Amino acid sequence: xxxxxxxxxxxxxxxxxxxxxxxxxxxxxxxxxxxxxxxxxxxxxxxxxxxxxxxxxxxxxxxxxxxxxxxxxxxxxxxxxxxxxxxxxxxxxxxxxxxxxxxxxxxxxxxxxxxxxxxxxxxxxxxxxxxxxxxxxxxxxxxxxxxxxxxxxxxxxxxxxxxxxxxxxxxxxxxxxxxxxxxxxxxxxxxxxxxxxxxxxxxxxxxxxxxxxxxxxxxxxxxxxxxxxxxxxxxxxxxxxxxxxxxxxxxxxxxxxxxxxxxxxxxxxxxxxxxxxxxxxxxxxxxxxxxxxxxxxxxxxxxxxxxxxxxxxxxxxxxxxxxxxxxxxxxxxxxxxxxxxxxxxxxxxxxxxxxxxxxxxxxxxxxxxxxxxxxxxxxxxxxxxxxxxxxxxxxxxxxxxxxxxxxxxxxxxxxxxxxxxxxxxxxxxxxxxxxxxxxxxxxxxxxxxxxx
Numbered sequence: 001x002x003x004x005x006x007x008x009x010x011x012x013x014x015x016x017x018x019x020x021x022x023x024x025x026x027x028x029x030x031x032x033x034x035x036x037x038x039x040x041x042x043x044x045x046x047x048x049x050x051x052x053x054x055x056x057x058x059x060x061x062x063x064x065x066x067x068x069x070x071x072x073x074x075x076x077x078x079x080x081x082x083x084x085x086x087x088x089x090x091x092x093x094x095x096x097x098x099x100x101x102x103x104x105x106x107x108x109x110x111x112x113x114x115x116x117x118x119x120x121x122x123x124x125x126x127x128x129x130x131x132x133x134x135x136x137x138x139x140x141x142x143x144x145x146x147x148x149x150x151x152x153x154x155x156x157x158x159x160x161x162x163x164x165x166x167x168x169x170x171x172x173x174x175x176x177x178x179x180x181x182x183x184x185x186x187x188x189x190x191x192x193x194x195x196x197x198x199x200x201x202x203x204x205x206x207x208x209x210x211x212x213x214x215x216x217x218x219x220x221x222x223x224x225x226x227x228x229x230x231x232x233x234x235x236x237x238x239x240x241x242x243x244x245x246x247x248x249x250x251x252x253x254x255x256x257x258x259x260x261x262x263x264x265x266x267x268x269x270x271x272x273x274x275x276x277x278x279x280x281x282x283x284x285x286x287x288x289x290x291x292x293x294x295x296x297x298x299x300x301x302x303x304x305x306x307x308x309x310x311x312x313x314x315x316x317x318x319x320x321x322x323x324x325x326x327x328x329x330x331x332x333x334x335x336x337x338x339x340x341x342x343x344x345x346x347x348x349x350x351x352x353x354x355x356x357x358x359x360x361x362x363x364x365x366x367x368x369x370x371x372x373x374x375x376x377x378x379x380x381x382x383x384x385x386x387x388x389x390x391x392x393x394x395x396x397x398x399x400x401x402x403x404x405x406x407x408x409x410x411x412x413x414x415x416x417x418x419x420x421x422x423x424x425x426x427x428x429x430x431x432x433x434x435x436x437x438x439x440x441x442x443x444x445x446x447x448x449x450x451x452x
Contacts, residue, residue, distance in 0.1 A: 016097065021094055023092050028091055034090060037083070038061075038084070038086075039082070040078045041056055048068060053078075055086065063099070066106065085109045087106070118214070143203035144172065146174070148206045149207045150177070150180060150209055155260075157175055160261070163268070164268060167264065167270060181216055182219070186218075186224055193232055197231075203235075204237060205236045206263055208260045208263060226252045235255070237256075237267055239262065242258070281393075296379070300375075411437050413435055416431070427446055
């Protein structure tokens with residue numbers, strides 16, 4: 001090679017700055033925004049608030065930067081070893097000539113995938129109209145039996161039972177145990193929903209669990225569970241996680257409650273408020289009956305006063321005065337109008353006969369009898385209406401009475417201290433018990449063998 005051939009063209013000589021700028025422009029022009037998943041390493045937070053770190057896999061790593069304005073929007077703080085999914089712009093840091101990614105969005109890798117699946121399923125079911133309020137049913141006002149689909153060992157069932165005992169102890173609560181987390185949980189929950197709905201035992205089904213991460217709540221974001229809720233003939237209440245958590249089961253259920261305790265509050269009637277309402281209704285009934293009685297007594301007193309004012313003695317006195325006046329007039333005109341006065345006297349006598357006090361008294365007695373009959377009929381009608389109302393209230397209370405359950409063949413066991421037994425645990429051999437049946441009690445003794 002000759003020296004002339006090896007010499008560079010002065011017009012094509014680049015400086016490091018120009019070269020780096022050219023490479024940056026080529027990179028940014030050729031590669032748009034990319035999604036990249038990897039493990040965080042060499043994480044550093046600068047005083048400016050910017051983050052500098054690497055994303056690596058088993059074979060390579062790439063330097064990354066995420067500026068303060070973007071990382072301030074994140075709901076989590078990554079650290080070394082965290083696996084993340086990042087949306088980044090490919091570029092070159094000109095000052096050092098180093099290849100890097102400028103991250104604009106980041107999420108935890110596992111949760112990000114779950115959230116995308118959640119949003120896709122949510123959009124699909126919403127397009128089918130499964131979230132529409134018109135499809136959902138109202139809960140019964142007085143449920144007799146509630147099936148709670150949850151973990152038998154979780155805190156959610158304890159919260160539900162605590163609220164149920166305080167709010168309305170007459171409603172039966174049955175725990176329908178399932179897994180609420182893990183790969184097998186969705187199939188178990190969907191199967192239990194179908195089994196409980198077809199059993200015909202429950203007025204309401206409550207699907208619930210405590211709070212957790214999006215991965216912990218994944219069983220309640222399953223399409224099979226959602227469709228089992230939709231197809232249930234029994235109203236379903238969903239109370240999954242904390243107040244800020246939303247799951248697919250919340251959207252398709254007939255009612256969503258923010259917590260298990262709140263679900264029990266929404267499903268069960270307020271026993272104390274019902275008792276206060278019954279007491280108030282009884283007080284109003286007594287007041288209304290008292291007012292009606294007082295009004296009737298006052299009306300009778302008024303009629304008696306009117307009858308007293310029209311007694312026969314007064315009527316006779318008035319008629320006597322009138323007769324004397326007529327007689328005086330007749331005597332004065334007797335000489336001149338004897339014939340005319342005789343005719344007038346006959347007419348006056350006929351009119352007096354028509355107004356005889358005995359006839360007037362009989363008329364008042366008939367009217368008094370009619371008023372008395374109408375008053376008695378009004379009392380009887382009002383009393384019958386109140387008796388019917390009380391009978392309806394009694395039937396409603398009887399419908400939720402535990403004694404009615406006993407008539408269907410159930411029994412309640414009490415220990416020697418009179419406490420209700422709910423488990424075979426802590427029952428010693430040869431212990432003496434009492435069984436409460438519909439028509440009385442039976443003394444029992446536990447076999448000397450260990451209870452099974």
